[in-house]
Amino acid sequence: MEPQNTSMQAVLASTDDLAKVRYDTGDVLIAEGPSSGVLYILVEGAVEVLRGDVRVSLVDEPGAVFGEISALLGRAHSATVRAIEPVTVHRIEDAESFLQLRPEIVFHVARILASRLVDATTYLADLKHQFADRNDHLGMVDEVLEALVHQQLPTQAIAPVDADDKPDPRL
DSSP: OOHHHHHHHHHHHHHSSSOOEEEEETTTESBBOOOOOOOOEESSSSSEETTTTEEEEOOOOOEEEHHHHHHHHHHSSSSEESSSSSSEEESSOOHHHHHHHOOOHHHHHHHHHHHHHHHHHHHHHHHHHHHTTTTSSSGHHHHHHHHHHTTOOOOHHHHHHTTTTTTOOTO
């Protein structure tokens, strides 16, 4: 059995104590935009993930997690999650507190995010290779991708603050 499937089964087993909520086809679980603070764990069914009106993913693997990026970063939801068939989920109202109390879920989420990062960087490397020799506007792909790959959180967001509320200059 693959580690991802084992991880998803472990997530479902460790959340079996949580209430289940059912959504009908077409229902929006997460709307792109302001954070809801809610985390979902798919028990059964299938959802699509949309950025704007573009489908970026179809997810039907029990144990999949939605809303984790918003919960972890304290940012708006970066995508819409909509049921494409009836779905059953665990709906966790206070995602941040839940994740702080459930390290097995955080580890699962870390594996999912690491897998997405590998896929994204592989895709970006392929794009850079495809457009490396272009002299037109597509030649800028390399510069744009470099900027995205090296984008960091502002120093204030990650650096410890001293008593005067100034970022620590050693970091």
